[in-house]
Amino acid sequence: MATDNTNAGGFGEVSRVRGIAFEYLSLGASVIGLVALGVLLVYVTIDAFDLANASPEWLLTYFLTLVVPFLAFCLYSASDPEVTRRALSALGGGLVAVAALFTAIETFVAPIPRLSWQLAYLFVVAMPVTAYLTYIGSRGRAGGVGFGLVGRLVGGAAIGLAVGTLFLVFDSLVWFLAYTLGVVPAAALYAYGRRRSVNWAMTAAVPVGLVGLVAAVFLRGVIVTYPSDLIIYVWTLAIPVAIAGGLVVADRGSRLAGAATGGVPLAVAVAGGFLAGGFGVPGPTALIVLVTVGVPTAVYLHRVIDEGDGLVGLALPVLLVGGALVGALVVEAWGVPAPDPWLDASFVTEAPSRTAEDAGLYPAIVGSVIIIALVAVLSFVLGVGTSVFLEEYTPESGILGSLTRLIQVNIANLAAIPSVVYGLLGLGLFANLLGFGLGTAVTASLTLSLLILPITIISAQEAIRSVPDDLRRGSDAMGATRWQTTKNVVLPEAFPGILTGTILALGRAIGETAPLIMIGAATTVFSAPASLFSRFSAMPMQIYAWANFPQAEFRYGVVAAGVITLLIILIGMNGTAILLRNRAERGS
Amino acid sequence: MTSSHDADSKGITRRQSLATLAGAGALAVAGCTQSTEDGGDGSDGGSDALSGSINIAGSSTVFPLMSAIAEDFAAEHDQVSVDISSTGSGGGFSNYFCVGDTDFNNASREIQPAEEELCAENDVEYVELVAATDALTVVVNPEADWIDHLTVEELAQIWESDPVQTWDEVRDEFPNEEIERFGAADTSGTYDYFIESVLEERGHTSDYQATEQDNSIAQGVTGSEYAIGYFGFAYYFQNPDQLKALGIDDGNGPVEPSLETASSGEYTPLSRPLFTYPSIESLGNDHVAEFARYFVTQTTNEDLIAGDVGYVPATEETQEEQMETLEDAIEQAQG
Numbered sequence: 001m002a003t004d005n006t007n008a009g010g011f012g013e014v015s016r017v018r019g020i021a022f023e024y025l026s027l028g029a030s031v032i033g034l035v036a037l038g039v040l041l042v043y044v045t046i047d048a049f050d051l052a053n054a055s056p057e058w059l060l061t062y063f064l065t066l067v068v069p070f071l072a073f074c075l076y077s078a079s080d081p082e083v084t085r086r087a088l089s090a091l092g093g094g095l096v097a098v099a100a101l102f103t104a105i106e107t108f109v110a111p112i113p114r115l116s117w118q119l120a121y122l123f124v125v126a127m128p129v130t131a132y133l134t135y136i137g138s139r140g141r142a143g144g145v146g147f148g149l150v151g152r153l154v155g156g157a158a159i160g161l162a163v164g165t166l167f168l169v170f171d172s173l174v175w176f177l178a179y180t181l182g183v184v185p186a187a188a189l190y191a192y193g194r195r196r197s198v199n200w201a202m203t204a205a206v207p208v209g210l211v212g213l214v215a216a217v218f219l220r221g222v223i224v225t226y227p228s229d230l231i232i233y234v235w236t237l238a239i240p241v242a243i244a245g246g247l248v249v250a251d252r253g254s255r256l257a258g259a260a261t262g263g264v265p266l267a268v269a270v271a272g273g274f275l276a277g278g279f280g281v282p283g284p285t286a287l288i289v290l291v292t293v294g295v296p297t298a299v300y301l302h303r304v305i306d307e308g309d310g311l312v313g314l315a316l317p318v319l320l321v322g323g324a325l326v327g328a329l330v331v332e333a334w335g336v337p338a339p340d341p342w343l344d345a346s347f348v349t350e351a352p353s354r355t356a357e358d359a360g361l362y363p364a365i366v367g368s369v370i371i372i373a374l375v376a377v378l379s380f381v382l383g384v385g386t387s388v389f390l391e392e393y394t395p396e397s398g399i400l401g402s403l404t405r406l407i408q409v410n411i412a413n414l415a416a417i418p419s420v421v422y423g424l425l426g427l428g429l430f431a432n433l434l435g436f437g438l439g440t441a442v443t444a445s446l447t448l449s450l451l452i453l454p455i456t457i458i459s460a461q462e463a464i465r466s467v468p469d470d471l472r473r474g475s476d477a478m479g480a481t482r483w484q485t486t487k488n489v490v491l492p493e494a495f496p497g498i499l500t501g502t503i504l505a506l507g508r509a510i511g512e513t514a515p516l517i518m519i520g521a522a523t524t525v526f527s528a529p530a531s532l533f534s535r536f537s538a539m540p541m542q543i544y545a546w547a548n549f550p551q552a553e554f555r556y557g558v559v560a561a562g563v564i565t566l567l568i569i570l571i572g573m574n575g576t577a578i579l580l581r582n583r584a585e586r587g588s
Numbered sequence: 589m590t591s592s593h594d595a596d597s598k599g600i601t602r603r604q605s606l607a608t609l610a611g612a613g614a615l616a617v618a619g620c621t622q623s624t625e626d627g628g629d630g631s632d633g634g635s636d637a638l639s640g641s642i643n644i645a646g647s648s649t650v651f652p653l654m655s656a657i658a659e660d661f662a663a664e665h666d667q668v669s670v671d672i673s674s675t676g677s678g679g680g681f682s683n684y685f686c687v688g689d690t691d692f693n694n695a696s697r698e699i700q701p702a703e704e705e706l707c708a709e710n711d712v713e714y715v716e717l718v719a720a721t722d723a724l725t726v727v728v729n730p731e732a733d734w735i736d737h738l739t740v741e742e743l744a745q746i747w748e749s750d751p752v753q754t755w756d757e758v759r760d761e762f763p764n765e766e767i768e769r770f771g772a773a774d775t776s777g778t779y780d781y782f783i784e785s786v787l788e789e790r791g792h793t794s795d796y797q798a799t800e801q802d803n804s805i806a807q808g809v810t811g812s813e814y815a816i817g818y819f820g821f822a823y824y825f826q827n828p829d830q831l832k833a834l835g836i837d838d839g840n841g842p843v844e845p846s847l848e849t850a851s852s853g854e855y856t857p858l859s860r861p862l863f864t865y866p867s868i869e870s871l872g873n874d875h876v877a878e879f880a881r882y883f884v885t886q887t888t889n890e891d892l893i894a895g896d897v898g899y900v901p902a903t904e905e906t907q908e909e910q911m912e913t914l915e916d917a918i919e920q921a922q923g
Contacts, residue, residue, distance in 0.1 A: 225623050354656040354896050438689045520684065522671030524655050526662035535643060535671045545674060548801040549652065550826035550898065555803065
């Protein structure tokens with residue numbers, strides 16, 4: 001009886017109210033944050049592309065020629081009647097709902113600035129539906145092929161541009177010598193040793209390469225005549241990439257196809273490189289972009305055609321480019337008033353200016369890309385090195401163990417130090433004491449690397465710690481040394497986690513302004529940095545300066561265009577890292 | 589990548605790579621080479637032999653003017669890279685210029701004794717060039733229809749180190765509301781000039797929102813009907829509808845700030861010269877000297893200085909004097 005009562009009372013009093021309240025509270029918390037960010041991004045996009053001045057006809061034209069065919073493609077790829085029904089009802093119902101709600105708010109509450117119901121429909125309904133259908137479509141065969149192809153085209157172009165940017169500051173002549181004297185002989189020796197199982201050749205590869213690199217640095221000052229830049233890039237970048245692509249295809253069976261997948265893009269790229277000058281495009285950049293786009297695309301095309309499945313997907317790039325062209329033609333032919341976007345080609349290729357129409361971000365983009373590339377390398381090497389040492393090599397008990405724990409606590413604290421303090425450290429240590437110069441790219445990269453180092457260390461440590469001990473013990477039991485265990489077991493397992501941490505940290509580094517101000521980075525420069533020791537400006541610095549210009553066009557249009565550019569580069573960077581991580585996860 | 593592998597296993601790749609190499613070789617022989625022998629200092633830059641970098645820091649008031657001039661200069665001389673930082677006049681002198689890190693320092697007031705000493709300690713010699721004239725503008729909220737001018741004495745009462753707290757203490761007909769002040773930070777030359785011309789030994793209040801950025805001051809003043817702020821003329825010139833500029837009465841009746849009243853000298857005591865200070869050592873380099881000359885010639889360019897930026901251009905006379913001063917300094921630097 002007594003037990004019965006307790007039981008009944010105990011269960012009877014469990015109320016669902018608290019649970020439900022908690023659920024909706026957390027929903028509310030996430031909605032507030034996301035909606036605020038969403039509204040901000042929508043307005044920044046509207047300002048950057050001058051969408052407030054886009055006529056409804058203009059929006060409708062591109063919606064019909066670009067968005068609708070794309071959605072149809074995704075639906076075709078998904079070929080699921082249920083998805084089609086849902087998508088169409090969302091698009092249709094959304095249209096009515098948004099138009100009604102928008103008009104109601106405008107009539108009864110207050111006019112909504114710089115937003116029409118058509119734009120609201122695009123952002124609130126069309127964009128989420130497109131994102132959803134892109135996801136669903138990419139899981140279909142045709143969609144997978146189509147997005148794979150578009151991804152290679154866009155990604156290849158992005159990588160090509162990034163590599164081209166890096167060569168603006170790195171001496172291509174040193175690279176030419178280092179490649180010819182160091183990388184080629186070392187690779188040849190290694191390949192020879194591996195093929196013929198000659199151990200000494202494989203062992204000799206590293207020292208030979210190092211000697212070559214050192215020789216290159218010395219010879220740079222001695223040799224005075226070099227091949228032109230274009231030939232250097234053909235020899236050091238285009239040919240190896242083409243050979244690598246060719247080998248990948250050749251491994252699948254066909255040597256002829258291998259030669260073609262390597263050779264055709266190479267020939268196109270070389271021709272493009274020599275002809276590009278005539279169109280006002282720098283030859284080396286054209287060459288690099290054509291190679292990084294052409295070779296992966298050719299390899300991918302070979303695979304898709306070989307498998308013979310989902311070939312329709314290959315039409316996706318044609319569909320997109322065709323849609324954009326048709327849209328442009330219609331707009332031109334019917335004289336539809338088009339918006340005049342702040343973020344256009346000249347914005348990313350030209351220098352800053354006193355007039356908002358001519359203002360560009362090019363020098364700052366180059367500055368940011370170079371800094372972030374260096375920061376990525378430095379913080380990855382330092383961060384992974386530190387975390388491997390702390391996790392794998394330091395003792396867990398005794399005086400040294402306590403010392404390690406003390407260091408751990410301090411690293412965690414370092415992550416919370418304001419970035420201005422790192423700026424002061426950079427100013428004192430790198431700029432003044434070590435003499436890397438005030439506001440140079442080297443000083444900035446070192447400072448930002450230190451800034452994000454605690455985050456990279458901590459996340460890499462977490463990743464290494466999450467590798468199950470069983471794996472280590474198993475490796476030990478096989479007689480592996482600690483170095484072999486770390487190299488073959490721990491690091492490959494932890495790699496995806498390490499990359500995630502580094503991605504987050506790099507995202508913080510690219511947006512930092514305060515430490516750059518402290519180390520004396522310039523607010524405005526008019527030409528891209530020519531070396532690592534020249535003064536530079538970074539995107540957040542220039543955007544901050546524009547935000548304080550007296551002219552309203554700067555504070556709204558140009559700043560928004562800068563923000564969107566920064567976001568696109570950030571997304572590109574993160575996308576690359578996420579692809580690498582997914583590949584590593586699949587590999588393990 | 590693995591050339592031996594290719595050569596052994598694939599006839600076509602080998603033939604092809606040989607052909608490519610031969611082609612590259614032929615092109616190289618045919619003149620696709622570059623030489624580093626005499627190109628190191630940018631003498632291959634075409635008609636223009638100037639090259640090098642110019643570092644500029646200093647006043648945020650002079651920043652738009654300097655960047656406009658540097659933009660045109662950089663467009664004409666693509667081997668010269670110009671970088672400009674907006675640090676405030678004082679910040680620029682003490683952190684960069686007087687320790688020898690920058691070639692020019694912009695200032696919205698004359699160099700001060702403490703900075704002169706610092707420069708002397710580090711053997712940094714400089715010359716003073718007048719860039720343009722600015723009309724320091726006192727602004728209030730456009731809704732504030734109860735006020736249209738202040739006397740210099742009233743202005744001083746509002747901003748002195750022990751300031752009045754409400755508007756009716758300034759003038760009886762003003763409302764009994766608290767004064768909200770938005771002004772320049774103490775690293776700014778605008779702050780120094782405001783003290784020098786209005787407050788003198790009465791000191792500047794610390795009870796105000798201090799910032800380097802005109803935009804923040806404008807935002808603050810727009811936000812409240814009882815706010816007051818001051819900054820350079822350019823911001824008001826570009827956004828005349830956003831704020832209301834007050835006339836200033838220096839004993840001869842209220843005068844509104846404008847390009848005309850500033851250049852005619854009526855707008856006293858708040859019209860002020862803007863300066864840039866090139867370091868004499870830097871003027872020893874041809875590209876810096878050429879930039880300084882270009883700067884002085886542009887100070888009379890009305891389209892640029894009045895139209896694009898919003899300051900008062902220099903007169904021909906001033907320009908000639910400035911050019912003489914500059915040429916003397918260049919001669920001293922280059923021997």
